[in-house]
Amino acid sequence: MGGKTLTRADLAEAVYRKVGLSRTESAELVEAVLDEICEAIVRGETVKLSSFATFHVRSKNERIGRNPKTGEEVPILPRRVMTFK
Template structure:
């Protein structure tokens, strides 16, 4: 099952006893801060969870999978994620 923004809001609301409106504003504000940080090209480090980094991709040759035609892929930025050791351990050991 996929964890959605709605289920995150519901979980926070249940655990912290905030109103749904307060919880929604809290989550939306957090996500906006994260998006703005990454859009500015800065890394985002959440201790115990992982690190989001913005990487530059150079222009490169590619292939259209539908037609098989060669094409030139434009330079772009991508977000990468590297999980922390604690998260990796929790995923692998289930503790």
């Protein structure tokens, strides 16, 4: 798995080529879609993009971890994490 990283600019360029919007409109569209996905995730909603992936926020309970250098037990606080399937 190596190779090129797909950026927002790359997505906007692809929209420009395939849809025919101007470069500015394409960039604005990509930003609007990504912003909406981010806002939905922050609200705790599941975002499902059919035939691609699902973004979901889940809660993790407090647990005991270990400092890898010292071996000392350290509490890991409860938190919310995003999953991508």
